[in-house]
Amino acid sequence: MKKYDVIIIGSGPVGLSLAKALSNSGFSVCVIDRQTKDNLSDPAYDGREIAITHFSRRILKDIGSWDLIDQDCISHLKEAKVLNGHSPYSLHFNFEETNQTTLGYLIPNHRIKSAVFNSIKDDPMISFIERATSKSLSIDGDGVEVELESGDIIRGELLVAADGRLSGSRRQMGIPVEVKDFGKIVIVCKMNHEKDHENIAYECFHYGRTLAVLPMVGKQCSVVITIHTDKAKEILDQDDNAFSEDISERFNHRLGKMSVASEKFSYPLLACHADHFHAERFVLVGDASVGMHPVTAHGFNLGLRGIDTLTRILNEAKTNNEPFYTHDILKKYNQTHQMNTRTLYYGTNLIVDLFNSERSAAKFMRRFALRFGNNVWPIKKMIMDQLTETK
Numbered sequence: 001m002k003k004y005d006v007i008i009i010g011s012g013p014v015g016l017s018l019a020k021a022l023s024n025s026g027f028s029v030c031v032i033d034r035q036t037k038d039n040l041s042d043p044a045y046d047g048r049e050i051a052i053t054h055f056s057r058r059i060l061k062d063i064g065s066w067d068l069i070d071q072d073c074i075s076h077l078k079e080a081k082v083l084n085g086h087s088p089y090s091l092h093f094n095f096e097e098t099n100q101t102t103l104g105y106l107i108p109n110h111r112i113k114s115a116v117f118n119s120i121k122d123d124p125m126i127s128f129i130e131r132a133t134s135k136s137l138s139i140d141g142d143g144v145e146v147e148l149e150s151g152d153i154i155r156g157e158l159l160v161a162a163d164g165r166l167s168g169s170r171r172q173m174g175i176p177v178e179v180k181d182f183g184k185i186v187i188v189c190k191m192n193h194e195k196d197h198e199n200i201a202y203e204c205f206h207y208g209r210t211l212a213v214l215p216m217v218g219k220q221c222s223v224v225i226t227i228h229t230d231k232a233k234e235i236l237d238q239d240d241n242a243f244s245e246d247i248s249e250r251f252n253h254r255l256g257k258m259s260v261a262s263e264k265f266s267y268p269l270l271a272c273h274a275d276h277f278h279a280e281r282f283v284l285v286g287d288a289s290v291g292m293h294p295v296t297a298h299g300f301n302l303g304l305r306g307i308d309t310l311t312r313i314l315n316e317a318k319t320n321n322e323p324f325y326t327h328d329i330l331k332k333y334n335q336t337h338q339m340n341t342r343t344l345y346y347g348t349n350l351i352v353d354l355f356n357s358e359r360s361a362a363k364f365m366r367r368f369a370l371r372f373g374n375n376v377w378p379i380k381k382m383i384m385d386q387l388t389e390t391k
């Protein structure tokens with residue numbers, strides 16, 4: 001029976017991007033997922049618009065996925081404004097303050113998923129097993145075995161869990177995870193509007209809820225509402241006219257009349273961070289390692305950062321004729337990636353707590369934080385570097 005170099009459980013955008021990066025480096029890869037190839041090659045619209053940093057664009061370009069994304073659906077983010085309550089004052093980022101022509105890119109999630117799948121589907125180094133759910137894992141000195149629910153067994157040298165933030169493989173490996181349930185839901189949909197958005201993204205921290213308005217191609221935007229779970233149903237059930245009027249009003253008619261242009265989708269707000277990302281012959285990537293709150297738009301971007309780190313470390317071992325699956329090699333990935341994720345994870349959760357608190361001290365701190373961020377250039381530059389990842 002064939003023994004692959006790497007088995008990846010999960011063909012989300014991170015699992016598939018890793019498969020391609022590894023195959024480009026000469027590793028044989030087997031990807032397994034519950035989904036079908038048809039679903040993955042033409043996934044349904046899911047309401048998520050993903051903000052992609054410059055670093056992530058580079059990775060997607062290197063693995064050959066970027067050019068498979070329909071370029072007409074990529075929106076360029078020129079400015080970003082963060083507003084507090086009903087104050088017109090904003091923390092303002094402009095691409096002109098960077099050495100790039102844009103702060104980043106906004107791309108529909110289903111387009112990213114189909115591009116990464118189409119980049120692997122004919123790759124001779126990658127086998128894809130569809131409609132396959134992993135049932136149990138067994139790891140010893142000789143290798144890794146994944147038993148599927150069908151009873152089939154897949155063998156490999158290294159197992160990668162890319163099975164999302166509720167990762168079953170992580171649980172089976174006994175890796176502890178810190179979970180933060182924000183008690184909120186994020187509701188997303190597309191809206192048309194009268195005025196030009198001028199490629200400006202807005203994050204409005206209103207009291208009791210937040211509203212992000214992200215510029216898509218043409219006179220269309222992605223609206224992202226975060227709201228306490230017990231209030232979400234009311235919004236989801238609102239008819240299109242009432243919803244459209246409410247959002248136009250809450251957005252102070254900056255874009256003129258707004259009207260719903262898609263179904264509304266909702267996602268529970270759960271963030272998680274695994275205690276460590278590796279074990280003997282086992283690693284965690286993507287949301288299975290760190291599931292971020294979407295406010296700083298870093299989930300997929302961090303996933304790609306992890307792929308870059310892991311591929312480099314596995315490659316180095318291969319070039320040095322060392323076994324690439326040992327605890328010591330994988331520990332290097334853990335150390336580097338933990339350094340990249342921990343600060344961002346806790347920093348993001350802190351921002352969310354600060355901007356969602358109704359306490360007067362928090363309201364004061366918010367006003368202070370926006371002014372401090374705007375006026376102290378090293379701080380502003382640090383935030384901008386983190387958000388755009390130009391390096």
Ligand SMILES: Cc1cc2nc3c(=O)[nH]c(=O)nc-3n(C[C@H](O)[C@H](O)[C@H](O)COP(=O)(O)OP(=O)(O)OC[C@H]3O[C@@H](n4cnc5c(N)ncnc54)[C@H](O)[C@@H]3O)c2cc1C
Nearest residue numbers: 010012013014051133134163164286287297298299300301
């Ligand atoms: C509203 C919203 C907005 C977001 N905006 C941004 C943004 O602007 N920028 C950004 O970088 N990120 C953003 N994110 C985060 C981003 O969407 C995720 O980080 C990314 O999709 C994670 O991909 P993944 O491949 O790790 O996991 P997933 O996409 O969760 O994929 C996991 C895969 O594993 C499979 N699977 C699970 N268990 C098994 C099993 N036992 N056997 C076989 N297969 C299995 C599933 O079928 C699935 O295909 C956003 C998220 C949300 C909810």
